[in-house]
Amino acid sequence: MDIGSLIIIFIGGACASAFGALIGGASIINIPLLIVLGLPPHVAIGTDRFGVMGIGWAGLYKFHLKKIVDYRLSFLMAGPTLLGAVLGANLVFYIPENTLKVIIILTNILCLLYLILNPDIGLKEKVQSGGALKYWIGGLLCFIIGVYGGFYGAMAGTFLAYVLIMWFGKTFIQSAANIKVASIFMTTSAAVVFFLKGAIDYPLGLALFSGCLCGAYLGAHFSDKIGNLWIKRFFMIVLTAIILKMAFSL
Secondary structure: OOHHHHHHHHHHHHHHHHHHHHHOOHHHHHHHHHHHOOOOHHHHHHHHHHHOHHHHHHHHHHHHHOOOOOHHHHHHHHHHHHHHHHHHHHOOOOOOHHHHHHHHHHHHHHHHHHHHHOOOOOOOOOOOOOHHHHHHHHHHHHHHHHHHHHHOOOOHHHHHHHHHHHHOOOOHHHHHHHOHHHHHHHHHHHHHHHHHOOOOOHHHHHHHHHHHHHHHHHHHHOHHHHHHHHHHHHHHHHHHHHHHHHHHOO
16 A cells, blocks of 8 residues: 555545544545545445544543533433444445435435434533333434444444434534544444454555544534534534435435
């Protein structure tokens, strides 16, 4: 692998993860970039799963220092997410990609409409009721997202943020902090599966991991200065771009 490709993927990963640490979606940039650099699609996905572990570790470290990680909730999400990711990574060659894209597009449209119709959501924490059932349903949602995260990964962090913001009433900054444990579980378990299948390019993967580590640290560091309102605006812009991009790729 030439040094130019390593520099490109490092810079691309750093840029993608700076906002990916807050709103998700870094893999939407990483995976196509890896394919452009010459990797087959399944190897690009595996290499991305390895690289984006850096987002989880750097983001968790920085948000931990800010004392906004709810570890009880984080680990309750992480368990089912891990199980789903292992299943999803093993299904990577069997699920029709267009079917998955249609489901993702429809889900994003519904979530975007929900955010537009509820202007205060994600800006202030809301006290949620519902007891154990709420956590069981939340765990089921995380398992489903984990399956997708292991299979493809792009936007998996965004979907986990949906659960925290819309189901558990967290703010955008709180959701960015609390998806990190689940993200680490999801990406690590998926990376192990791709490792066992020999579907990781390690030079590019290490360059991507380093870029994601740097970008995510900076994104988490400046999260307070950006604030929930601007993070929500970026979130909605990214959702709109994703919907349009995926719709035109069908």
